[in-house]
Amino acid sequence: MTLTQLPLAEQFVLTLAALILFTSFLLLAQSRIVSLIHTFAWQGALLFIATCLMALTSGRHHLFISAFMTLALKVFFIPWQLRRLVVRLDIRREVETVGNASLVMIGGGALVLFSYYVVLPIRELSFLATRNTIAISLAVILIGMLMIITRRKAVAQVIGFMSMENGLFFAAVVATYGMPMVVELGVAFDVLVAAILFGIFFFQLRSGIGSLDVDHLNRLHEVDR
Amino acid sequence: MKGWLLALVQTGLLAFGAPFLAGWVKWIKCRLQSRQGPPPWQPYRDLLRLFGKEVVVAEAASPIFRIAPYVVFSVTALACSVVPMVAIGLPTAAIADVIVLVGFFALGRFFLALAGMDVGTSFGGMGSSREMTIASLAEPAMLLGVFTLAMTVRSTNLASMIGYLIEQPFQLYPSFVFAAMGLVLVAVAETGRIPVDNPATHLELTMVHEAMILEFSGRHLALMEWGAMLKLMIYSVLLCNLFLPWGVAVDFAPLSLLIGLGAITLKLLLLGTALAVAETGLAKMRLFRVPQYLGLAFILCLLGMLSHVILEVN
Numbered sequence: 228m229t230l231t232q233l234p235l236a237e238q239f240v241l242t243l244a245a246l247i248l249f250t251s252f253l254l255l256a257q258s259r260i261v262s263l264i265h266t267f268a269w270q271g272a273l274l275f276i277a278t279c280l281m282a283l284t285s286g287r288h289h290l291f292i293s294a295f296m297t298l299a300l301k302v303f304f305i306p307w308q309l310r311r312l313v314v315r316l317d318i319r320r321e322v323e324t325v326g327n328a329s330l331v332m333i334g335g336g337a338l339v340l341f342s343y344y345v346v347l348p349i350r351e352l353s354f355l356a357t358r359n360t361i362a363i364s365l366a367v368i369l370i371g372m373l374m375i376i377t378r379r380k381a382v383a384q385v386i387g388f389m390s391m392e393n394g395l396f397f398a399a400v401v402a403t404y405g406m407p408m409v410v411e412l413g414v415a416f417d418v419l420v421a422a423i424l425f426g427i428f429f430f431q432l433r434s435g436i437g438s439l440d441v442d443h444l445n446r447l448h449e450v451d452r
Numbered sequence: 453m454k455g456w457l458l459a460l461v462q463t464g465l466l467a468f469g470a471p472f473l474a475g476w477v478k479w480i481k482c483r484l485q486s487r488q489g490p491p492p493w494q495p496y497r498d499l500l501r502l503f504g505k506e507v508v509v510a511e512a513a514s515p516i517f518r519i520a521p522y523v524v525f526s527v528t529a530l531a532c533s534v535v536p537m538v539a540i541g542l543p544t545a546a547i548a549d550v551i552v553l554v555g556f557f558a559l560g561r562f563f564l565a566l567a568g569m570d571v572g573t574s575f576g577g578m579g580s581s582r583e584m585t586i587a588s589l590a591e592p593a594m595l596l597g598v599f600t601l602a603m604t605v606r607s608t609n610l611a612s613m614i615g616y617l618i619e620q621p622f623q624l625y626p627s628f629v630f631a632a633m634g635l636v637l638v639a640v641a642e643t644g645r646i647p648v649d650n651p652a653t654h655l656e657l658t659m660v661h662e663a664m665i666l667e668f669s670g671r672h673l674a675l676m677e678w679g680a681m682l683k684l685m686i687y688s689v690l691l692c693n694l695f696l697p698w699g700v701a702v703d704f705a706p707l708s709l710l711i712g713l714g715a716i717t718l719k720l721l722l723l724g725t726a727l728a729v730a731e732t733g734l735a736k737m738r739l740f741r742v743p744q745y746l747g748l749a750f751i752l753c754l755l756g757m758l759s760h761v762i763l764e765v766n
Binding site: 245248362 | 622623626629630744747748751755758761762763764
Protein backbone atom coordinates (compact mmCIF):
# COMPACT_ATOMS: atom_id res chain seq x y z
CA MET A 228 0.00 0.00 0.00
CA THR A 229 1.60 3.27 -1.01
CA LEU A 230 1.55 6.35 1.12
CA THR A 231 -0.86 8.26 -1.09
CA GLN A 232 -3.65 5.74 -0.45
CA LEU A 233 -3.54 6.19 3.32
CA PRO A 234 -5.77 8.63 5.22
CA LEU A 235 -4.06 11.73 6.55
CA ALA A 236 -4.02 10.53 10.18
CA GLU A 237 -2.01 7.45 9.25
CA GLN A 238 0.35 9.51 7.12
CA PHE A 239 0.85 11.57 10.26
CA VAL A 240 1.66 8.40 12.24
CA LEU A 241 4.29 7.54 9.61
CA THR A 242 5.77 11.03 9.91
CA LEU A 243 5.84 10.65 13.69
CA ALA A 244 7.63 7.33 13.27
CA ALA A 245 10.28 9.01 11.15
CA LEU A 246 10.61 11.76 13.77
CA ILE A 247 11.05 9.16 16.52
CA LEU A 248 13.89 7.68 14.47
CA PHE A 249 15.35 11.17 14.17
CA THR A 250 15.28 11.65 17.96
CA SER A 251 17.15 8.35 18.22
CA PHE A 252 19.87 9.79 16.01
CA LEU A 253 19.90 12.94 18.16
CA LEU A 254 20.35 10.80 21.27
CA LEU A 255 23.26 9.09 19.56
CA ALA A 256 25.05 12.37 18.88
CA GLN A 257 24.04 14.50 21.87
CA SER A 258 26.95 15.13 24.20
CA ARG A 259 25.39 17.20 26.98
CA ILE A 260 23.67 15.16 29.66
CA VAL A 261 20.76 17.51 30.33
CA SER A 262 19.97 17.88 26.61
CA LEU A 263 20.18 14.11 26.35
CA ILE A 264 17.48 13.76 28.98
CA HIS A 265 15.34 16.38 27.23
CA THR A 266 15.69 14.61 23.88
CA PHE A 267 14.64 11.38 25.55
CA ALA A 268 11.55 13.14 26.93
CA TRP A 269 10.76 14.42 23.42
CA GLN A 270 11.00 10.91 22.06
CA GLY A 271 8.48 9.83 24.69
CA ALA A 272 6.19 12.71 23.75
CA LEU A 273 6.28 11.73 20.05
CA LEU A 274 5.53 8.14 21.08
CA PHE A 275 2.57 9.39 23.12
CA ILE A 276 1.13 11.34 20.17
CA ALA A 277 1.61 8.38 17.82
CA THR A 278 -0.09 5.98 20.21
CA CYS A 279 -3.01 8.38 20.74
CA LEU A 280 -3.45 8.70 16.97
CA MET A 281 -3.38 4.94 16.54
CA ALA A 282 -5.99 4.62 19.28
CA LEU A 283 -8.19 7.22 17.60
CA THR A 284 -7.97 5.81 14.09
CA SER A 285 -8.40 2.17 15.10
CA GLY A 286 -11.02 2.77 17.79
CA ARG A 287 -9.16 0.56 20.28
CA HIS A 288 -9.51 2.54 23.42
CA HIS A 289 -7.23 0.41 25.57
CA LEU A 290 -4.38 2.00 23.63
CA PHE A 291 -5.20 5.28 25.38
CA ILE A 292 -4.23 3.66 28.69
CA SER A 293 -0.81 2.71 27.34
CA ALA A 294 -0.50 6.14 25.75
CA PHE A 295 -1.10 7.91 29.03
CA MET A 296 1.21 5.51 30.81
CA THR A 297 3.88 6.52 28.29
CA LEU A 298 3.12 10.17 28.94
CA ALA A 299 3.33 9.81 32.70
CA LEU A 300 6.38 7.57 32.80
CA LYS A 301 8.56 8.41 29.83
CA VAL A 302 7.78 12.06 29.34
CA PHE A 303 7.56 13.18 32.94
CA PHE A 304 8.59 10.72 35.63
CA ILE A 305 11.78 9.13 34.24
CA PRO A 306 13.28 12.33 32.77
CA TRP A 307 12.46 14.11 36.03
CA GLN A 308 14.03 11.32 38.06
CA LEU A 309 17.15 11.28 35.85
CA ARG A 310 17.43 15.03 36.00
CA ARG A 311 17.18 14.99 39.77
CA LEU A 312 19.92 12.35 39.92
CA VAL A 313 22.12 14.40 37.59
CA VAL A 314 21.65 17.46 39.78
CA ARG A 315 22.36 15.49 42.96
CA LEU A 316 25.44 13.86 41.47
CA ASP A 317 26.50 17.33 40.28
CA ILE A 318 27.30 16.25 36.71
CA ARG A 319 24.93 18.70 35.07
CA ARG A 320 27.63 20.52 33.16
CA GLU A 321 29.59 17.47 32.17
CA VAL A 322 30.17 17.05 28.44
CA GLU A 323 30.86 13.62 27.10
CA THR A 324 32.72 13.53 23.82
CA VAL A 325 31.22 10.88 21.62
CA GLY A 326 34.20 9.10 20.13
CA ASN A 327 34.21 9.61 16.33
CA ALA A 328 30.66 10.97 16.12
CA SER A 329 30.37 10.82 12.34
CA LEU A 330 31.35 7.14 12.24
CA VAL A 331 28.73 6.39 14.89
CA MET A 332 26.14 8.26 12.82
CA ILE A 333 27.01 6.28 9.71
CA GLY A 334 26.71 3.15 11.84
CA GLY A 335 23.23 4.32 12.83
CA GLY A 336 22.29 4.78 9.18
CA ALA A 337 23.60 1.31 8.38
CA LEU A 338 21.50 -0.13 11.22
CA VAL A 339 18.39 1.48 9.71
CA LEU A 340 19.11 -0.18 6.36
CA PHE A 341 19.85 -3.49 8.09
CA SER A 342 16.57 -3.44 10.00
CA TYR A 343 14.70 -2.57 6.79
CA TYR A 344 15.99 -5.71 5.08
CA VAL A 345 15.46 -7.88 8.16
CA VAL A 346 11.86 -6.75 8.53
CA LEU A 347 10.87 -7.17 4.86
CA PRO A 348 9.49 -10.75 5.32
CA ILE A 349 8.06 -10.07 8.79
CA ARG A 350 6.13 -7.11 7.44
CA GLU A 351 3.99 -9.38 5.29
CA LEU A 352 2.46 -10.93 8.43
CA SER A 353 0.85 -7.71 9.59
CA PHE A 354 -2.27 -6.30 7.98
CA LEU A 355 -2.13 -2.82 9.48
CA ALA A 356 -1.57 0.19 7.28
CA THR A 357 1.27 1.27 9.56
CA ARG A 358 3.20 -1.98 9.21
CA ASN A 359 5.98 -0.20 7.32
CA THR A 360 7.01 1.37 10.62
CA ILE A 361 8.08 -1.99 12.09
CA ALA A 362 11.46 -1.46 10.42
CA ILE A 363 11.70 1.96 12.05
CA SER A 364 10.97 0.59 15.51
CA LEU A 365 13.55 -2.17 15.05
CA ALA A 366 16.03 0.53 14.03
CA VAL A 367 15.20 2.51 17.19
CA ILE A 368 15.92 -0.60 19.27
CA LEU A 369 19.23 -1.25 17.50
CA ILE A 370 20.30 2.38 17.73
CA GLY A 371 19.57 2.29 21.46
CA MET A 372 21.88 -0.70 21.66
CA LEU A 373 24.53 1.10 19.61
CA MET A 374 24.25 3.99 22.07
CA ILE A 375 24.88 1.66 25.02
CA ILE A 376 27.97 0.34 23.22
CA THR A 377 29.45 3.69 22.22
CA ARG A 378 28.81 5.68 25.39
CA ARG A 379 30.96 5.46 28.47
CA LYS A 380 28.95 7.43 30.99
CA ALA A 381 26.41 5.42 32.92
CA VAL A 382 23.60 7.99 32.56
CA ALA A 383 23.86 7.96 28.76
CA GLN A 384 23.80 4.16 28.77
CA VAL A 385 20.66 4.15 30.88
CA ILE A 386 19.01 6.51 28.40
CA GLY A 387 20.05 4.20 25.57
CA PHE A 388 18.40 1.32 27.41
CA MET A 389 15.21 3.30 27.92
CA SER A 390 15.09 4.29 24.26
CA MET A 391 15.37 0.60 23.35
CA GLU A 392 12.25 0.07 25.42
CA ASN A 393 10.61 2.93 23.49
CA GLY A 394 11.37 1.10 20.26
CA LEU A 395 9.83 -2.13 21.56
CA PHE A 396 6.69 -0.35 22.68
CA PHE A 397 6.38 1.43 19.34
CA ALA A 398 6.80 -1.85 17.45
CA ALA A 399 4.00 -3.39 19.48
CA VAL A 400 1.69 -0.44 18.85
CA VAL A 401 2.20 -0.15 15.10
CA ALA A 402 2.35 -3.87 14.32
CA THR A 403 -0.49 -5.27 16.41
CA TYR A 404 -2.25 -2.37 18.14
CA GLY A 405 -0.26 -2.94 21.33
CA MET A 406 0.54 -5.92 23.52
CA PRO A 407 -2.02 -7.41 25.93
CA MET A 408 -2.70 -5.07 28.81
CA VAL A 409 -1.08 -7.33 31.42
CA VAL A 410 2.19 -7.45 29.50
CA GLU A 411 2.16 -3.73 28.92
CA LEU A 412 1.51 -2.94 32.57
CA GLY A 413 4.27 -5.34 33.53
CA VAL A 414 6.78 -3.74 31.18
CA ALA A 415 5.85 -0.24 32.33
CA PHE A 416 6.31 -1.30 35.93
CA ASP A 417 9.66 -2.89 35.04
CA VAL A 418 10.87 0.32 33.48
CA LEU A 419 9.73 2.27 36.53
CA VAL A 420 11.61 -0.05 38.87
CA ALA A 421 14.63 0.02 36.56
CA ALA A 422 14.71 3.81 36.68
CA ILE A 423 14.78 3.75 40.48
CA LEU A 424 17.33 0.94 40.61
CA PHE A 425 19.59 2.77 38.17
CA GLY A 426 19.55 5.72 40.54
CA ILE A 427 20.87 3.57 43.34
CA PHE A 428 23.35 2.02 40.91
CA PHE A 429 24.69 5.48 39.98
CA PHE A 430 25.45 6.29 43.59
CA GLN A 431 27.06 2.89 44.19
CA LEU A 432 29.17 3.31 41.06
CA ARG A 433 30.35 6.70 42.11
CA SER A 434 31.19 5.75 45.65
CA GLY A 435 32.94 2.64 44.33
CA ILE A 436 35.10 4.05 41.53
CA GLY A 437 34.72 7.81 42.02
CA SER A 438 33.21 8.40 38.60
CA LEU A 439 30.28 7.46 36.39
CA ASP A 440 32.63 6.52 33.57
CA VAL A 441 32.18 2.77 33.27
CA ASP A 442 35.53 2.42 31.50
CA HIS A 443 37.07 2.58 34.96
CA LEU A 444 35.45 -0.77 35.64
CA ASN A 445 37.82 -2.38 33.14
CA ARG A 446 40.79 -1.67 35.34
CA LEU A 447 41.69 -3.80 38.33
CA HIS A 448 42.47 -1.68 41.35
CA GLU A 449 44.88 -4.18 42.88
CA VAL A 450 46.91 -4.55 39.69
CA ASP A 451 47.20 -0.85 38.94
CA ARG A 452 48.30 0.05 42.38
CA MET B 453 6.64 33.56 -27.62
CA LYS B 454 4.54 34.54 -24.67
CA GLY B 455 6.37 31.92 -22.62
CA TRP B 456 9.79 33.38 -23.42
CA LEU B 457 8.57 36.86 -22.55
CA LEU B 458 7.19 35.62 -19.25
CA ALA B 459 10.45 33.81 -18.54
CA LEU B 460 12.36 37.05 -19.09
CA VAL B 461 9.99 38.97 -16.82
CA GLN B 462 10.28 36.29 -14.14
CA THR B 463 14.08 36.30 -14.23
CA GLY B 464 14.02 40.08 -14.00
CA LEU B 465 11.67 39.92 -11.03
CA LEU B 466 13.99 37.46 -9.27
CA ALA B 467 17.06 39.56 -10.01
CA PHE B 468 15.54 42.87 -9.00
CA GLY B 469 13.59 41.48 -6.07
CA ALA B 470 16.69 39.97 -4.49
CA PRO B 471 18.04 43.21 -2.96
CA PHE B 472 14.64 43.89 -1.46
CA LEU B 473 14.59 40.49 0.25
CA ALA B 474 18.07 41.10 1.68
CA GLY B 475 17.01 44.57 2.83
CA TRP B 476 13.79 43.21 4.30
CA VAL B 477 15.67 40.64 6.40
CA LYS B 478 18.05 43.33 7.61
CA TRP B 479 15.19 45.71 8.44
CA ILE B 480 13.24 43.11 10.42
CA LYS B 481 16.42 42.16 12.25
CA CYS B 482 17.07 45.77 13.23
CA ARG B 483 13.45 46.13 14.39
CA LEU B 484 13.77 43.00 16.53
CA GLN B 485 16.88 44.46 18.13
CA SER B 486 14.93 47.71 18.70
CA ARG B 487 17.04 49.73 16.31
CA GLN B 488 15.73 52.02 13.62
CA GLY B 489 17.36 50.12 10.76
CA PRO B 490 17.83 51.12 7.12
CA PRO B 491 14.66 50.87 5.00
CA PRO B 492 14.24 47.63 3.03
CA TRP B 493 15.13 49.36 -0.25
CA GLN B 494 18.53 50.48 1.08
CA PRO B 495 20.44 47.70 -0.82
CA TYR B 496 19.26 49.27 -4.13
CA ARG B 497 20.88 52.56 -3.14
CA ASP B 498 24.06 50.79 -2.05
CA LEU B 499 24.29 48.90 -5.32
CA LEU B 500 23.64 52.05 -7.34
CA ARG B 501 26.32 53.92 -5.43
CA LEU B 502 28.83 51.10 -5.89
CA PHE B 503 28.13 50.96 -9.63
CA GLY B 504 28.99 54.67 -9.85
CA LYS B 505 32.33 54.31 -8.09
CA GLU B 506 35.66 53.72 -9.75
CA VAL B 507 37.27 50.28 -9.58
CA VAL B 508 40.53 49.94 -7.70
CA VAL B 509 42.44 46.76 -8.50
CA ALA B 510 45.49 45.56 -6.61
CA GLU B 511 48.79 45.59 -8.53
CA ALA B 512 49.32 41.87 -8.08
CA ALA B 513 45.86 41.01 -9.45
CA SER B 514 45.65 38.66 -12.44
CA PRO B 515 42.90 38.67 -15.09
CA ILE B 516 41.00 36.14 -13.00
CA PHE B 517 40.42 38.83 -10.41
CA ARG B 518 38.84 41.05 -13.06
CA ILE B 519 36.60 38.46 -14.68
CA ALA B 520 35.52 36.74 -11.45
CA PRO B 521 32.75 39.24 -10.56
CA TYR B 522 31.22 38.93 -14.04
CA VAL B 523 31.41 35.13 -13.97
CA VAL B 524 29.94 34.90 -10.48
CA PHE B 525 27.10 37.26 -11.28
CA SER B 526 26.23 35.83 -14.68
CA VAL B 527 26.25 32.25 -13.45
CA THR B 528 23.95 33.20 -10.59
CA ALA B 529 21.70 35.13 -12.96
CA LEU B 530 21.57 32.11 -15.26
CA ALA B 531 20.53 30.03 -12.27
CA CYS B 532 17.74 32.58 -11.69
CA SER B 533 16.25 31.84 -15.08
CA VAL B 534 15.85 28.15 -14.22
CA VAL B 535 13.99 28.64 -10.93
CA PRO B 536 10.20 28.68 -11.25
CA MET B 537 9.02 31.60 -9.15
CA VAL B 538 5.63 32.78 -10.36
CA ALA B 539 4.66 30.19 -12.95
CA ILE B 540 5.68 26.72 -14.10
CA GLY B 541 5.78 25.47 -17.66
CA LEU B 542 8.05 28.26 -18.88
CA PRO B 543 10.38 27.35 -21.76
CA THR B 544 13.50 28.19 -19.73
CA ALA B 545 12.68 25.46 -17.23
CA ALA B 546 13.65 22.87 -19.83
CA ILE B 547 17.22 24.23 -20.00
CA ALA B 548 18.43 22.77 -16.76
CA ASP B 549 17.32 20.61 -13.87
CA VAL B 550 18.18 20.92 -10.21
CA ILE B 551 21.49 19.08 -10.54
CA VAL B 552 22.66 21.64 -13.08
CA LEU B 553 21.51 24.33 -10.67
CA VAL B 554 23.83 22.90 -8.00
CA GLY B 555 26.53 22.85 -10.68
CA PHE B 556 25.94 26.54 -11.46
CA PHE B 557 26.46 27.38 -7.81
CA ALA B 558 29.62 25.27 -7.72
CA LEU B 559 31.01 27.10 -10.76
CA GLY B 560 30.29 30.48 -9.20
CA ARG B 561 31.87 29.39 -5.95
CA PHE B 562 34.96 28.13 -7.75
CA PHE B 563 35.60 31.53 -9.31
CA LEU B 564 34.77 33.32 -6.08
CA ALA B 565 37.34 31.24 -4.21
CA LEU B 566 39.95 31.75 -6.95
CA ALA B 567 39.41 35.50 -6.86
CA GLY B 568 39.71 35.46 -3.08
CA MET B 569 43.13 33.84 -3.31
CA ASP B 570 44.26 35.81 -6.37
CA VAL B 571 45.61 38.97 -4.77
CA GLY B 572 47.48 37.02 -2.15
CA THR B 573 46.20 38.67 1.01
CA SER B 574 45.91 36.39 3.99
CA PHE B 575 42.25 37.23 4.54
CA GLY B 576 41.24 36.23 1.02
CA GLY B 577 43.00 32.87 1.21
CA MET B 578 41.48 32.18 4.61
CA GLY B 579 37.99 32.98 3.36
CA SER B 580 38.44 30.82 0.27
CA SER B 581 39.66 27.85 2.22
CA ARG B 582 36.73 28.14 4.62
CA GLU B 583 34.21 28.56 1.83
CA MET B 584 35.45 25.43 0.09
CA THR B 585 35.40 23.46 3.35
CA ILE B 586 31.80 24.43 4.00
CA ALA B 587 30.79 23.83 0.38
CA SER B 588 32.34 20.38 0.23
CA LEU B 589 30.23 19.37 3.22
CA ALA B 590 27.05 21.18 2.20
CA GLU B 591 26.88 19.96 -1.38
CA PRO B 592 26.44 16.21 -0.66
CA ALA B 593 23.73 17.01 1.86
CA MET B 594 21.96 19.25 -0.65
CA LEU B 595 22.13 16.67 -3.43
CA LEU B 596 20.85 13.97 -1.09
CA GLY B 597 17.93 16.21 -0.10
CA VAL B 598 17.17 16.98 -3.73
CA PHE B 599 17.29 13.29 -4.66
CA THR B 600 14.83 12.55 -1.84
CA LEU B 601 12.36 14.94 -3.45
CA ALA B 602 13.14 13.61 -6.90
CA MET B 603 12.36 10.04 -5.84
CA THR B 604 8.86 11.04 -4.79
CA VAL B 605 8.01 13.20 -7.79
CA ARG B 606 10.01 11.08 -10.27
CA SER B 607 11.77 14.02 -11.90
CA THR B 608 14.72 16.28 -11.27
CA ASN B 609 13.29 19.13 -13.28
CA LEU B 610 12.16 21.88 -10.92
CA ALA B 611 9.08 22.88 -12.89
CA SER B 612 7.76 19.33 -13.21
CA MET B 613 8.51 18.69 -9.52
CA ILE B 614 6.37 21.65 -8.49
CA GLY B 615 3.73 20.77 -11.07
CA TYR B 616 3.43 17.23 -9.69
CA LEU B 617 3.08 18.52 -6.13
CA ILE B 618 0.34 21.00 -7.08
CA GLU B 619 -1.65 18.38 -8.98
CA GLN B 620 -1.71 15.90 -6.10
CA PRO B 621 -4.14 16.37 -3.24
CA PHE B 622 -2.39 17.22 0.02
CA GLN B 623 -0.18 14.38 1.26
CA LEU B 624 2.05 14.38 4.29
CA TYR B 625 5.27 12.82 3.06
CA PRO B 626 7.62 11.98 5.97
CA SER B 627 10.57 12.26 3.57
CA PHE B 628 9.58 15.83 2.69
CA VAL B 629 9.61 16.84 6.34
CA PHE B 630 13.20 15.67 6.64
CA ALA B 631 14.31 17.00 3.29
CA ALA B 632 12.84 20.39 4.21
CA MET B 633 14.72 20.48 7.51
CA GLY B 634 17.96 19.37 5.89
CA LEU B 635 17.69 21.79 2.98
CA VAL B 636 16.96 24.71 5.29
CA LEU B 637 20.19 23.97 7.17
CA VAL B 638 22.09 23.67 3.87
CA ALA B 639 20.58 26.91 2.57
CA VAL B 640 21.63 28.77 5.71
CA ALA B 641 25.19 27.49 5.29
CA GLU B 642 25.36 28.17 1.56
CA THR B 643 24.01 31.70 1.73
CA GLY B 644 26.28 32.55 4.66
CA ARG B 645 23.63 33.43 7.21
CA ILE B 646 24.14 33.57 10.92
CA PRO B 647 24.93 30.31 12.60
CA VAL B 648 27.57 29.68 9.92
CA ASP B 649 28.72 33.11 8.74
CA ASN B 650 27.79 36.63 9.75
CA PRO B 651 26.74 38.71 6.73
CA ALA B 652 26.64 41.97 8.68
CA THR B 653 30.28 42.49 9.55
CA HIS B 654 33.67 43.00 7.93
CA LEU B 655 35.47 43.04 11.25
CA GLU B 656 35.55 39.47 12.34
CA LEU B 657 38.34 36.95 12.04
CA THR B 658 35.69 34.31 11.52
CA MET B 659 34.11 35.83 8.40
CA VAL B 660 33.87 33.66 5.29
CA HIS B 661 32.14 35.38 2.39
CA GLU B 662 33.19 38.90 3.35
CA ALA B 663 36.82 37.81 3.64
CA MET B 664 36.84 36.68 0.02
CA ILE B 665 35.39 39.90 -1.39
CA LEU B 666 37.46 42.19 0.82
CA GLU B 667 39.67 43.32 -2.08
CA PHE B 668 36.87 44.20 -4.48
CA SER B 669 35.62 47.72 -5.07
CA GLY B 670 33.29 49.68 -7.30
CA ARG B 671 31.17 47.78 -9.78
CA HIS B 672 33.07 44.54 -9.07
CA LEU B 673 31.97 44.71 -5.45
CA ALA B 674 28.45 45.61 -6.52
CA LEU B 675 28.25 42.53 -8.76
CA MET B 676 29.64 40.30 -6.01
CA GLU B 677 27.16 41.59 -3.45
CA TRP B 678 24.28 41.39 -5.87
CA GLY B 679 25.31 37.82 -6.65
CA ALA B 680 25.18 36.95 -2.94
CA MET B 681 21.71 38.50 -2.64
CA LEU B 682 20.58 36.55 -5.71
CA LYS B 683 21.78 33.36 -4.10
CA LEU B 684 19.73 34.06 -0.99
CA MET B 685 16.73 34.81 -3.21
CA ILE B 686 17.12 31.62 -5.24
CA TYR B 687 17.39 29.44 -2.16
CA SER B 688 14.37 31.15 -0.56
CA VAL B 689 12.24 30.76 -3.70
CA LEU B 690 13.25 27.11 -4.00
CA LEU B 691 12.39 26.33 -0.38
CA CYS B 692 9.06 28.17 -0.64
CA ASN B 693 7.97 26.68 -3.93
CA LEU B 694 9.12 23.12 -3.34
CA PHE B 695 7.68 22.65 0.11
CA LEU B 696 4.72 25.06 -0.06
CA PRO B 697 3.88 24.93 -3.77
CA TRP B 698 0.35 26.33 -3.48
CA GLY B 699 -0.36 29.45 -5.47
CA VAL B 700 2.21 28.89 -8.23
CA ALA B 701 0.54 29.58 -11.59
CA VAL B 702 0.14 26.53 -13.82
CA ASP B 703 -1.15 28.44 -16.86
CA PHE B 704 -0.41 31.87 -18.30
CA ALA B 705 -3.81 33.47 -17.61
CA PRO B 706 -3.37 36.96 -16.13
CA LEU B 707 -5.38 36.14 -13.01
CA SER B 708 -3.38 33.04 -12.08
CA LEU B 709 -0.14 34.89 -12.77
CA LEU B 710 -1.27 37.64 -10.42
CA ILE B 711 -2.16 35.07 -7.74
CA GLY B 712 1.24 33.44 -8.28
CA LEU B 713 3.03 36.75 -7.83
CA GLY B 714 1.06 37.57 -4.69
CA ALA B 715 1.63 34.11 -3.22
CA ILE B 716 5.38 34.10 -3.76
CA THR B 717 5.71 37.65 -2.38
CA LEU B 718 3.83 36.67 0.75
CA LYS B 719 5.84 33.46 1.15
CA LEU B 720 9.16 35.25 0.69
CA LEU B 721 8.26 38.00 3.17
CA LEU B 722 7.25 35.37 5.74
CA LEU B 723 10.41 33.35 5.12
CA GLY B 724 12.51 36.52 5.42
CA THR B 725 10.85 37.30 8.74
CA ALA B 726 11.50 33.77 9.98
CA LEU B 727 15.15 34.07 8.91
CA ALA B 728 15.48 37.40 10.74
CA VAL B 729 13.94 35.94 13.91
CA ALA B 730 16.28 32.94 13.73
CA GLU B 731 19.29 35.17 13.16
CA THR B 732 18.38 37.33 16.13
CA GLY B 733 17.91 34.34 18.40
CA LEU B 734 20.98 32.36 17.41
CA ALA B 735 24.62 33.07 18.02
CA LYS B 736 27.25 32.47 15.38
CA MET B 737 28.89 29.13 16.00
CA ARG B 738 32.57 28.38 16.05
CA LEU B 739 34.03 27.47 12.68
CA PHE B 740 35.00 24.02 13.89
CA ARG B 741 31.40 23.29 14.83
CA VAL B 742 30.25 23.87 11.24
CA PRO B 743 31.12 20.31 10.09
CA GLN B 744 28.94 19.01 12.91
CA TYR B 745 26.10 21.29 11.83
CA LEU B 746 26.38 20.15 8.22
CA GLY B 747 26.63 16.56 9.43
CA LEU B 748 23.22 17.08 11.01
CA ALA B 749 21.93 18.37 7.67
CA PHE B 750 23.36 15.31 5.95
CA ILE B 751 21.79 12.94 8.48
CA LEU B 752 18.43 14.69 8.04
CA CYS B 753 18.56 14.30 4.26
CA LEU B 754 19.71 10.69 4.60
CA LEU B 755 16.81 9.97 6.97
CA GLY B 756 14.50 11.59 4.44
CA MET B 757 15.72 9.22 1.76
CA LEU B 758 15.52 6.20 4.09
CA SER B 759 12.01 7.10 5.23
CA HIS B 760 10.98 7.41 1.60
CA VAL B 761 12.22 3.89 0.92
CA ILE B 762 10.91 2.37 4.14
CA LEU B 763 7.64 4.18 4.68
CA GLU B 764 6.36 5.50 1.39
CA VAL B 765 6.99 2.84 -1.23
CA ASN B 766 4.58 -0.14 -0.98
